[in-house]
Amino acid sequence: MNRSWLHLPVLLNEVLDGLEVKAGGTYIDCTLGAGGHARAILERSEPKGRLLGIDRDPEAIQLSESQLIPYGERVRLVGESFVRLEALASAEGFMPSDGVLLDLGISSLQLDNGARGFSFQTDGPLDMRMDPQGEMTAEHLVNELTEAELANIIVKYGEEPKARAIARAIVRGRPIRTTLQLAHVVASVAGRRGRIHPATRTFQALRIAVNRELEALAAVLPQSVAVLAKGGRVAVISFHSLEDRLVKEFMARESRDCVCPPELPVCRCEHKRMLRILTKKPVRPTIEEMRQNPRSRSAKLRIAERV
Numbered sequence: 001m002n003r004s005w006l007h008l009p010v011l012l013n014e015v016l017d018g019l020e021v022k023a024g025g026t027y028i029d030c031t032l033g034a035g036g037h038a039r040a041i042l043e044r045s046e047p048k049g050r051l052l053g054i055d056r057d058p059e060a061i062q063l064s065e066s067q068l069i070p071y072g073e074r075v076r077l078v079g080e081s082f083v084r085l086e087a088l089a090s091a092e093g094f095m096p097s098d099g100v101l102l103d104l105g106i107s108s109l110q111l112d113n114g115a116r117g118f119s120f121q122t123d124g125p126l127d128m129r130m131d132p133q134g135e136m137t138a139e140h141l142v143n144e145l146t147e148a149e150l151a152n153i154i155v156k157y158g159e160e161p162k163a164r165a166i167a168r169a170i171v172r173g174r175p176i177r178t179t180l181q182l183a184h185v186v187a188s189v190a191g192r193r194g195r196i197h198p199a200t201r202t203f204q205a206l207r208i209a210v211n212r213e214l215e216a217l218a219a220v221l222p223q224s225v226a227v228l229a230k231g232g233r234v235a236v237i238s239f240h241s242l243e244d245r246l247v248k249e250f251m252a253r254e255s256r257d258c259v260c261p262p263e264l265p266v267c268r269c270e271h272k273r274m275l276r277i278l279t280k281k282p283v284r285p286t287i288e289e290m291r292q293n294p295r296s297r298s299a300k301l302r303i304a305e306r307v
């Protein structure tokens, strides 16, 4: 069955144009998901372009494997975290590459499958692991952390103003085993903000903590540049301000020759610029795309070129 339509690739043309995908190029999709971006990259790089697809979710690899069969030897897929990007690219013969894509967060395949525990709208176990072999589940965090630790996660990764009240309600409501149970506890102290469900920020925070998403992003960004050929490009799609800030600051730093504090009269760092930023402001989806795919609403795309 063709299930790839279950996740619509976000900012697809903007990514293809931004990466300047060309015939015979070599590309790495670090966040394969349902393979939507990967397939489009393979089509645009015909007849000989190659693609390395990485995802830490074995279901994404399995689905993409079936979707990408027609491209045969041009595709390599690896079920691992992108924190090992450099080692994986080297082992699979993708060093150097012409383009690297990071389309962060979770896919609709993961969100819509209640059994994965990402959704506050479908009941399921409080799991939220992208990699089902991962050590930490949301159930563990929700039931084992102290109130202060929980509040800290919810405020840090969810930017939730009611974090303390939510953490208190969670601790009082223990044990909490399912997603709907948690959503109910959160909703009892945090009201709806317009059309946004009251549990949105808390679920985002727990998901980021369970999967150590910001640590993974910080680890992959320098590697995404290290695997690029001169003139190669890196494209990053982020879905919330914490991710976007990391990407923006990384690109800004790597596009400067000196990163010494401004008060130093002479340069001591000897830092050399590696990137040229191609998107001064992040690229946003068109109104048409947001209408067709509401999940694209918060997407921001930043692109830079290796110099």
Ligand SMILES: C[S@@+](CC[C@H](N)C(=O)[O-])C[C@H]1O[C@@H](n2cnc3c(N)ncnc32)[C@H](O)[C@@H]1O
Pocket (backbone or CB within 6 Å): 007, 008, 009, 010, 030, 031, 032, 033, 034, 035, 036, 037, 038, 054, 055, 056, 057, 060, 080, 081, 082, 083, 103, 104, 105, 106, 107, 108, 130, 216
């Ligand atoms: C937004 S989806 C990508 C969708 C994809 N671009 C498409 O067109 O179908 C993000 C994917 O990245 C994966 N992912 C997130 N963090 C990862 C990491 N550290 N290593 C590998 N894959 C990761 C998730 O499992 C998910 O499948």
